[in-house]
Amino acid sequence: MSYTIKDVAKKANVSVATVSRILNNLPGYSEKTKEKVLEVIAEMGYQPNAIARGLINKKTKTLGVLLPAVSDTFASVVLSGIEDMAHELDYSVMVCNTDKDGKRTMKYLQALREKQVDGIVFVSEFFKEEYYNAIIAMNLPVVLVSTKSKYDVPFIKVDDKKAVFDGVTYLLERGHRSIGMIAGTKGDPIATLPRIEGYKRALKEKGHPVDRRKIAFGDFGFESGITAAKELLDKNDDLTAIFCSSDEMAAGALSYLYRMSIRVPDQISIIGYDNTKVAEMAIPPLTTVGQPLYEMGKNAVKVLLDRETGEQQSVFMPHQIVERETVKVIEKEETE
Amino acid sequence: MSYTIKDVAKKANVSVATVSRILNNLPGYSEKTKEKVLEVIAEMGYQPNAIARGLINKKTKTLGVLLPAVSDTFASVVLSGIEDMAHELDYSVMVCNTDKDGKRTMKYLQALREKQVDGIVFVSEFFKEEYYNAIIAMNLPVVLVSTKSKYDVPFIKVDDKKAVFDGVTYLLERGHRSIGMIAGTKGDPIATLPRIEGYKRALKEKGHPVDRRKIAFGDFGFESGITAAKELLDKNDDLTAIFCSSDEMAAGALSYLYRMSIRVPDQISIIGYDNTKVAEMAIPPLTTVGQPLYEMGKNAVKVLLDRETGEQQSVFMPHQIVERETVKVIEKEETE
DNA sequence: TTTCTCTACGTAAACGTTTTCGTAAATTTA
DNA sequence: TAAATTTACGAAAACGTTTACGTAGAGAAA
Numbered sequence: 087m088s089y090t091i092k093d094v095a096k097k098a099n100v101s102v103a104t105v106s107r108i109l110n111n112l113p114g115y116s117e118k119t120k121e122k123v124l125e126v127i128a129e130m131g132y133q134p135n136a137i138a139r140g141l142i143n144k145k146t147k148t149l150g151v152l153l154p155a156v157s158d159t160f161a162s163v164v165l166s167g168i169e170d171m172a173h174e175l176d177y178s179v180m181v182c183n184t185d186k187d188g189k190r191t192m193k194y195l196q197a198l199r200e201k202q203v204d205g206i207v208f209v210s211e212f213f214k215e216e217y218y219n220a221i222i223a224m225n226l227p228v229v230l231v232s233t234k235s236k237y238d239v240p241f242i243k244v245d246d247k248k249a250v251f252d253g254v255t256y257l258l259e260r261g262h263r264s265i266g267m268i269a270g271t272k273g274d275p276i277a278t279l280p281r282i283e284g285y286k287r288a289l290k291e292k293g294h295p296v297d298r299r300k301i302a303f304g305d306f307g308f309e310s311g312i313t314a315a316k317e318l319l320d321k322n323d324d325l326t327a328i329f330c331s332s333d334e335m336a337a338g339a340l341s342y343l344y345r346m347s348i349r350v351p352d353q354i355s356i357i358g359y360d361n362t363k364v365a366e367m368a369i370p371p372l373t374t375v376g377q378p379l380y381e382m383g384k385n386a387v388k389v390l391l392d393r394e395t396g397e398q399q400s401v402f403m404p405h406q407i408v409e410r411e412t413v414k415v416i417e418k419e420e421t422e
Numbered sequence: 423m424s425y426t427i428k429d430v431a432k433k434a435n436v437s438v439a440t441v442s443r444i445l446n447n448l449p450g451y452s453e454k455t456k457e458k459v460l461e462v463i464a465e466m467g468y469q470p471n472a473i474a475r476g477l478i479n480k481k482t483k484t485l486g487v488l489l490p491a492v493s494d495t496f497a498s499v500v501l502s503g504i505e506d507m508a509h510e511l512d513y514s515v516m517v518c519n520t521d522k523d524g525k526r527t528m529k530y531l532q533a534l535r536e537k538q539v540d541g542i543v544f545v546s547e548f549f550k551e552e553y554y555n556a557i558i559a560m561n562l563p564v565v566l567v568s569t570k571s572k573y574d575v576p577f578i579k580v581d582d583k584k585a586v587f588d589g590v591t592y593l594l595e596r597g598h599r600s601i602g603m604i605a606g607t608k609g610d611p612i613a614t615l616p617r618i619e620g621y622k623r624a625l626k627e628k629g630h631p632v633d634r635r636k637i638a639f640g641d642f643g644f645e646s647g648i649t650a651a652k653e654l655l656d657k658n659d660d661l662t663a664i665f666c667s668s669d670e671m672a673a674g675a676l677s678y679l680y681r682m683s684i685r686v687p688d689q690i691s692i693i694g695y696d697n698t699k700v701a702e703m704a705i706p707p708l709t710t711v712g713q714p715l716y717e718m719g720k721n722a723v724k725v726l727l728d729r730e731t732g733e734q735q736s737v738f739m740p741h742q743i744v745e746r747e748t749v750k751v752i753e754k755e756e757t758e
Numbered sequence: 759t760t761t762c763t764c765t766a767c768g769t770a771a772a773c774g775t776t777t778t779c780g781t782a783a784a785t786t787t788a
Numbered sequence: 789t790a791a792a793t794t795t796a797c798g799a800a801a802a803c804g805t806t807t808a809c810g811t812a813g814a815g816a817a818a
Contacts, residue, residue, distance in 0.1 A: 088560070090804055101768045106806055114766060131559065136536040137476045138804035142773045146473065148516070148537070156492065157502040159699075166493040169519045173526075178516045178533060180484070183505045190509075197514060200472040201484070223467065224424070308703050337703045344705045363495075367644050367673045369680045369705040426774055437798045442776055450796060474774035477803045 089132045098126040109134060140202060148178040149387060150198035153209040154186045159334070159362040160306075160379065164209050164231055167383020175391060177204070186211060192220060199224040205390045207231060212276060213239065229390045231382055233276050240389055240400045242382045246277070249405040250284035253357055253375040254329050256407055258292050261416030262327040262355060265289070265300065268314040268339060270331045272303040281331055281359075300325070304335045311338020319346070326416065327355035333365040336372055340412070344369075351414035361408050371410035378403050425468045434462040445470060476538060484514040485723060486534035489545035490522045495670065495698040496642075496715065500545050500567055503719020511727060513540070522547060528556060535560040541726045543567060543719075548612060549575065565726045567718050569612050576725055576736045578718045582613070585741040586620035589693055589711040590665050592743055594628050597752030598663040598691060601625070601636065604650040604675060606667045608639040617667055617695075636661070640671045647674020655682070662752065663691035669701040672708055676748070680705075687750035697744050707746035714739050 091109075095102040100119055107114050108123050115123075126132075140146040149172055153161040165181065172179045180203065182194040195217065198206060205227040208217070213235040221228050230241035257265050267285045270278040286296045302317045304310030311334060318328060319342075330336035336358030343350050350356055350370060358365050361376025382403055389401070427445075431438040436455055443450050444459050451459075462468075476482040485508055489497040501517065508515045516539065518530040531553065534542060541563040544553070549571040557564050566577035593601050603621045606614040622632045638653045640646030647670060654664060655678075666672035672694030679686055686692055686706060694701050697712025718739055725737070 091806095092804080102805080103768060103770095103807075104766085107767090110806080112807090116766065119766080133532065133536050135477075135538060135804050137473055137482065137538050138773090139806080140473045140773095141471075141477055141775090141804080142806050144773080155502065156505060157495075157499040157699075159493075159495070162498045163493040165517070166491065166519060169492060169517060173519070173530075176533075178518075178537060180514050181501070181505060181517050182514075183502060183509070194509075196469065197472075200469050201514060202471060202473050308699070334703070341703065341705055341707070363493075363644070364700070364703060367670070367677065367700060367704075369677055371677070427776095428774080438775080439777080439798060439800095440796085443797090446776080448777090452796065455796080471774050474803090475776080477774080477805090478776050480803080 088135075089130050091132070091134065094123065094126055094130060094132050097130065098123045144202070146202045146204055147176060148180060148201070148203050149390065150180045150182060150194070150201075150203040150206045151209065152182045152184050152191060152194060152206065152211070154184055154211050156181055156183055159364055160232075160332070160360055161209055163362065163379040164383040164386075167380040167385075168207055168231075168387050169383075170380075171384040171387040175387065177387070177391075184211060188214060188216065191217060195220045195224075199226070205229075205387075207386045207390060208233070210277075212274070213237075227390055229386050231386045232377070232379075234400070235276075242386050242389065242401050242403060244377050244382075244403045244405040247280040247284040247287070249375050249377075250281045250329065250331075250359070251288045252405070252407060253359070254285050254288040255292070256375075257327045257329065257355065257357060257413065258288065258294070260355075260413060260418060262413075263294065264322065264324045264326050266318040266322060266325045266328040267301045268311060268318065268328060268330045268335050269301060269303050270306050277306075278303070278331070285329060297322075304331070304338075306332040306335060308334045308338045308341075311335030312342045313338075315339035315342040319348075325354060327357065327413065330356060330358050333358040333360045333362045333368075333372060333374055336374065336412075337364050337368055340368055340370075340372070351412050355413035357413055361406075365408070365410070368410075368412070370412055373410045373412045374408055376406050376408045378406075424471075425466050427468070427470065430459065430462055430466060430468050433466065434459045480538070481540055482538045483512060484516060484537070484539050485726065486516045486518060486530070486537075486539040486542045487545065488518045488520050488527060488530060488542065488547070490520055490547050492517055492519055495700055496568075496668070496696055497545055499698065499715040500719040500722075503716040503721075504543055504567075504723050505719075506716075507720040507723040511723065513723070513727075520547060524550060524552065527553060531556045531560075535562070541565075541723075543722045543726055544569070546613075548610070549573075563726055565722050567722045568713070568715075570736070578722050578725065578737050578739060580713045580718075580739045580741040583616040583620040583623070585711050585713075586617045586665065586667075586695070587624045588741070588743060589695070590621050590624040591628075592711075593663045593665065593691065593693060593749065594624065594630070596691075596749060596754060598749075599630065600658065600660045600662055602654040602658060602661045602664040603637045604647060604654065604664060604666045604671050605637060605639050606642050613642075614639070614667070621665060633658075640667070640674075642668040642671060644670045644674045644677075647671030648678045649674075651675035651678040655684075661690060663693065663749065666692060666694050669694040669696045669698045669704075669708060669710055672710065672748075673700050673704055676704055676706075676708070687748050691749035693749055697742075701744070701746070704746075704748070706748055709746045709748045710744055712742050712744045714742075 184191040210232040234241040299321045302314035304314040358372045358374035361374045365372035365374045520527040546568040570577040635657045638650035640650040694708045694710035697710045701708040701710045
């Protein structure tokens with residue numbers, strides 16, 4: 087098998103304690119023995135066993151990440167940020183595909199606990215009470231990304247309400263008056279309601295009426311964007327723009343419009359949300375209100391790990407409208 | 423802190439050995455004590471410490487996955503398959519974003535070794551000698567997904583040569599005669615050369631000449647699809663179809679054609695490779711030769727874990743042309 | 759020189775399990 | 789009933805580290 091610290095100690099004629107001290111560079115040995123030991127280690131190719139270390143240190147240097155689906159564009163870039171920062175800080179990450187399934191999530195939570203992870207980041211899903219209880223029961227730091235909860239759990243997200251407010255204001259400023267919205271899952275208090283709120287607020291602020299027939303609901307996925315776009319177009323014949331709550335749904339809308347031979351942005355403008363790769367690859371390239379997904383992932387592990395010491399707080403990340411080619415300027419309004 | 427097996431033992435008036443036996447259901451206790459112990463466990467909410475278990479069992483029930491980028495559509499669905507199967511078999515997975523960086527990959531390999539993972543799956547990247555050496559040095563099972571190597575390491579992949587052969591044959595059978603190809607990274611012996619081989623073979627088989635000006639190289643990414651498409655169109659004015667070595671590059675080509683106001687598939691047909699979500703979301707929906715990415719991931723962990731016992735072999739996965747709307751039938755050829 | 763303080767280690771316990779070995783009691787067999 | 793076997797446990801070692809504690813010797817301070 088592999089060599090252990092004992093083998094190293096023996097070969098270097100020192101005790102395991104000394105080897106351990108050298109490995110962790112604690113004081114307590116001469117320069118000479120250090121060199122000797124290091125030499126032996128290199129020679130044998132010894133590598134410490136992190137499991138044994140974890141047992142005694144009660145730290146595994148690994149994080150658990152729970153997300154609805156790793157193959158989801160949105161989640162996967164968050165994951166990417168998480169992974170990068172974790173790597174930077176010498177942590178490993180275990181991924182868990184919850185499939186939005188409560189049972190499955192609980193199983194993962196249990197597995198993560200048994201494997202003694204040092205922290206958990208929970209991405210983009212609704213954070214159920216059940217999860218919260220499980221996590222505080224295991225007394226682990228958690229941080230939420232792109233979601234939040236009524237419990238006092240730090241989160242990293244953009245201010246959705248403000249973000250869609252800005253998005254539809256952007257449309258209004260360009261002369262759009264009849265603006266539809268494809269929202270997310272109906273009734274979702276985290277991912278849908280605030281966005282609708284932002285949409286309404288923007289309209290009201292400029293003195294435009296809110297018409298509920300101009301709001302359709304999807305599930306953030308491509309297919310739902312298609313059907314929601316259809317629904318919107320069927321119910322309204324004066325729409326000049328549609329705000330979509332995810333880039334994927336925007337892509338769905340684009341797809342539907344293409345099928346209907348409705349030109350974008352000439353006949354209808356589309357604006358997405360997220361700024362994932364799908365926005366970039368869309369035809370035409372999708373104007374969208376971007377979230378700093380990667381940064382959010384990085385940030386999440388930063389606050390997660392800082393929490394081990396002083397409690398760090400939730401952070402609202404900045405959003406930004408990235409202009410591409412799906413919104414038409416009907417009439418440019420003065421903006422200060 | 424958390425309860426340990428000792429706490430359980432004490433409270434149940436048995437020894438830790440008995441508790442352990444019950445937990446692992448080994449024989450050696452009466453039904454009565456079993457009930458009692460289980461009751462105590464439930465009551466205390468005891469959960470075994472997998473780290474301690476790992477130390478003694480020399481099994482951690484976790485796998486390492488190395489991939490170029492988790493945010494890559496391709497890799498992320500493979501990962502999704504890996505994760506699902508791992509979960510099914512009660513394994514956890516640690517993800518490692520190699521960024522295609524050799525140094526970084528080696529660091530991950532070391533971390534995985536220290537953390538005593540039970541196996542490694544290596545996705546889609548070129549498997550360097552250095553990696554191979556490190557992995558056999560740590561004497562761990564590996565399996566490659568969507569890549570292979572000159573060493574005797576099991577792999578899961580489709581037969582690229584055959585797959586693109588079928589793809590361009592598909593084009594030929596529909597009357598296309600001047601077919602361009604956007605290949606992957608120039609010179610890549612795994613991901614590019616066999617595909618070019620397949621392309622050439624298909625042309626030759628039907629008696630068509632191979633013209634090197636009809637081959638452009640990219641890097642599998644969207645942007646490179648744009649530039650490669652431009653290159654192809656600039657160099658050839660008779661192209662009726664382009665075979666792309668990845669869906670993303672196909673999306674890039676689509677994007678370029680859109681910009682040039684060249685209609686797809688009316689003026690030029692496009693066929694992609696992979697059948698990721700981007701094919702589905704493309705405008706128009708992309709015809710592509712699909713790889714069973716998710717299944718490949720699942721399969722990978724199956725053979726990885728089977729290897730622990732009898733050596734299981736590499737497997738070639740089936741590919742399949744999924745027809746959508748980017749190839750035009752110029753003239754239907756008889757096909758038996 | 760004596761005492762004190764470091765330095766440079768080594769010994770052994772501890773972390774939370776699993777598992778080997780041993781054994782008393784229960785059960786079966788003779 | 790006696791012997792043999794089986795059942796139902798418990799004690800303790802082991803996994804590979806870290807770390808508290810102890811100590812011999814070197815050097816400093818007195």
